[in-house]
Amino acid sequence: MNSTETTTTETAVATPASTPLLQMKNISISFPGVKALSNVDFQTAAGTAHALIGANGAGKSTLMKILAGAYTHYEGEIWMEGREVHIRSPKEAKDYGIQVVYQEVDTALIPSLTVGENIMLDRMVHDMKGKWLVRWNELHKEAQSVMERMNIGIPSRKAVKELTLAEKQMVLIARAVSRQCRILVLDEPTAPLSHSETEQLFMLVRKLKEEGVSVIFISHRLPELYEICDEITIMRDGQHIITDQIVNLEQGSVVEHMLGTKMEQQFPKTEKSVGEVVFEARGIVDPGKVNHVDLQIRKGEIVGLAGLVGAGKTELCRALFGASATATGDILLNGRKLRLSSPHAAVQQGIALVPEERRREGVFVEEAVSANLTATVLSRFTAWGSWLSSSKEKQAAQEMIDSLGIKTPNEKARVRNLSGGNQQKVAIGKWLLADADVYIFDEPTKGVDVGAKRDIFKLVHELAERGKCVLYATSELSEIIGITDRVYVMYDGAVIQELETSSTDEEEILLYCTGGGLT
């Protein structure tokens, strides 16, 4: 975690209004056997952005779901502008001007329809009673004008499936503000966005603030909260911990409040020796994605792969793992040239990849934790040929669960039931058992809370200490600085700079990430 010298672009001007726009008082909710929220107070004022943060499982989303009308059995009161309101359905919430943009943008959009249709979706559903014909020109004109008001430059007649993730998010926000919108909840909106896309989103948020909308902002990226938010509320274990002007709380104490303990050293500090070059890639090309990349990793070295979203990190990782059919180039391990025709071949030859999209690419959510952990080395748990030995498998899985601190009832629990951070640990644990020579991590801390992040850093370090080669791809520059020995910076599919981590800083890396420093 970097220092708290953040660029506060706006001075917090949230003058405490006499009656806040939204007050949630004494909110409690229980699910069978579990009290998810107990006596939580939360309030926001019009024209401000309010950060709502907490570790995974703190109850942020539950609180916002209550606000959005997803639960009917909560206790407590919700007041808007000094009047008590009863929100018992999503429709009622929308009628009060409460709009939520969830993290999974794809679930809220209809990919085959146009941008305009998606923006006007609510209206087409709710305001078409008794009407038969849709006036397409009018609809697109109206959608376009909503987007123009928000400075969103997407053609209304474009199909949503052709948009980037960031654009989809814009469409969802446009949909929210096309209706009456007083309170806009953004649930981890920046997690999948690149720096420039995040900037664009922040401009949009500032615009909304000017229009008097109260924006509630959920995010795991602390630095950006200081850039956009006026106030902050921290939750932990279903309880409200603190609310304050964000300028009054520095990052360190925010993390302390989130975790409930004094923050330990985020990145492990160890002295380790780096040996000779073990892994080498020469002239890796994947047409349109990766452009003549050369890289080397020494024994016991953690090499960072920095770059913005879309710089080609994921594509390079996949190419090195034999997961791209179109990639070409030479890959050498211990001086021996590898034939990486498929991930299967890569695994056979000692290369492991922890992919970015862990739910889609890293784990088997319907399978047991143990089955996930042993997936890469199942042959080791067999007797007489292919017969599985469940006791051997159970033992190995249990050891891995213990050493990684995976929070699961037992090794037979389905991965679906674990939290995001624990799923990520399973995805990593899968490869620890495999005992590969080269470990490629692609955004391993994405969507993971602070505590689990620290565990993951520790794991990566331990791998390096055991003499493994680690390639660590991320767009989180603080992690590059914190954990790597050396860093390659990618821009537009090519490695444009190689830096020693000890003699660089986030600013310099960011400069290269954004294509700067190139003449």
Next chain:
Amino acid sequence: MNAARPVKEKRTASFAFDFLYKYGTIITVVVLIAVFGIMADNFLNPSNIINILRSISIVTIIAVGLTVSLSVGGFDLSVGSTASLANALVISMFVWHGQNIGIGIGLTLLFCLAVGLVNAFLVINFKIDDMLMTLATMFIFQGVALTYTRGATISQNMIMPNGDFATGKIPAVFGKIGQVPWIIIIMVLVVVVVHLFLTYTKHGRYMYMIGGNREAAALSGIPVSRYRLVAYLVSALFAAIGGIMLGARVMTAEVNSGGPYLMDAVAAAFIGYSVFGAGRPNALGTFVGAVLIGILQNGLIMLSVPYYAMDIVKGSVLALALALTYYKKRS
């Protein structure tokens, strides 16, 4: 959010439903046996029970093959056509070509493996949805079988196109395969072997993983295409065995004889998802599904329900089983 919590929540809230989900199919079977046992005098006779088992054996074997294709996330709709083709081939080997039993069955199995190879090639290389692709090959292989028999029924002493009688004889031993007890023994063997294979071997585990998340399986280093190929070969192989046994049972090769088995096999396999709460294709469940269908069919005949109304009941039971499975998946 609240990641560890929903587990507990589900446990208490829907215990009754979980029970129903796990044992619903079994309970249905037991209830059906009780009802038919009371209402029809001969239903529980040992001879009738054997009769039921015999009647479901071919469906079960074909359905088990289909189950294997489902386990890798595929869907082999061409099993009915493959069974027809196998039936035509094996009978023609004897009647037209006077081959002995070994060569007759061996060549038939080989041809049908080629069918599986074609399916696998198309599905894997062209990345077309399995169900759509095998829907197409279903027509193709049905047509191949028809063209091969020239649209005629093959039987002993049939009249050949040149006006002569066919001289080949179907070996008596071959007929034994289609009779009790062999037909039942083969079925049980197939179910047990495939169940053990899918549940307790490395390969079975890999197949379920591919079915659960193909991308993750590939990135875990599992040779996905190879296992999908194997799944389609196994599917075609069991469809062929089903077709051969059909031939042994009726000693002729009717036009499109395997076709009607497709839908029953699909029904059995999908009912099987819910058996013991497996939530995925499995051989034992498929067998239970086939038993359920077999009991229904047999019992309804005994109760003199007209044949034309039977599909209504069969469809309703399938709908119920699917409702159980997918309601669970959603929650």
